[in-house]
Amino acid sequence: MRHPKGEWPGVNTLLRAVGDSTVGKSSICQVFHSDNSHFSKNYTMTTGVELLVKLVNIPDSKDKVELYMFDSAGKEIFSELVQKFWEQPSVVMVVYDVTSEVSFSSCAKWLERVRCQKPETKLPGVVVANKTDLDERRIISPKAGMEFAESNGLKYFECSAKEMQNVDAAFYYLANEFYKLYQEKVEIFKTMS
Incomplete structure (x- = not known):
C-alpha cells in the first residue's frame, strides 16, 4: 500500500542466511x-543470530524492500536456539565455502531446516558459493554448485x-523475487475486494 504522498514505505522481508560455520x-x-x-x-564466531537491516530499491519502480537479514550460527550446538528465529522466513540464502566439501554437503541439511518452517510455501532462495578469491584451493566446481541450486529450485551465485x-x-535477486510475490498477493487481494 502506498502512503498518501505516493511514497512507498517498503515491504519487510525476512532473509535467513544459513550454512556451516566459517563459510x-x-x-x-x-x-x-x-x-x-x-x-x-x-572474525568472531556467531553464537546465535545476528540481525542486519537494509532497504533495497526495486529497479524500474519507486518501491523498496526492507531486508531483515538473520545471520544464523552454523555450529550444531546452536541449532535449537537458531531455529527459534527461523519462524516465517520469506527468503533463504544457503552459503558454502568453495574450498570445503563438508560445507557444500551440508547445504541440503540447512535448506531442509529452513523449508520445514514453511512446508506449504515455495520460498525464493539462493545458493551462494563464497571464498572465490581462494581459487587455487577450490574443490567445489561452479557446475556442482549450479546443479545443487537448480535441483532445489534456487538461483546460484558466486562471491x-x-x-x-x-x-x-x-x-538484489532475493529482494526482487520477494517483491514479485508481494505484488502478486496485492493483486489477488484487489480482485477479492
Whole structure:
C-alpha cells in the first residue's frame, strides 16, 4: 500500500542466511549491509543470530524492500536456539565455502531446516558459493554448485566477501523475487475486494 504522498514505505522481508560455520555468512551480510565498504578482518564466531537491516530499491519502480537479514550460527550446538528465529522466513540464502566439501554437503541439511518452517510455501532462495578469491584451493566446481541450486529450485551465485566481489547480486535477486510475490498477493487481494 502506498502512503498518501505516493511514497512507498517498503515491504519487510525476512532473509535467513544459513550454512556451516566459517563459510562467510556474517561477512557476506556485513559487506552487503555496508555497501561493499567494510570487510571485518577480526572474525568472531556467531553464537546465535545476528540481525542486519537494509532497504533495497526495486529497479524500474519507486518501491523498496526492507531486508531483515538473520545471520544464523552454523555450529550444531546452536541449532535449537537458531531455529527459534527461523519462524516465517520469506527468503533463504544457503552459503558454502568453495574450498570445503563438508560445507557444500551440508547445504541440503540447512535448506531442509529452513523449508520445514514453511512446508506449504515455495520460498525464493539462493545458493551462494563464497571464498572465490581462494581459487587455487577450490574443490567445489561452479557446475556442482549450479546443479545443487537448480535441483532445489534456487538461483546460484558466486562471491568473495573478503574481496567484496559480487556480494550484492544475491541480495538484489532475493529482494526482487520477494517483491514479485508481494505484488502478486496485492493483486489477488484487489480482485477479492
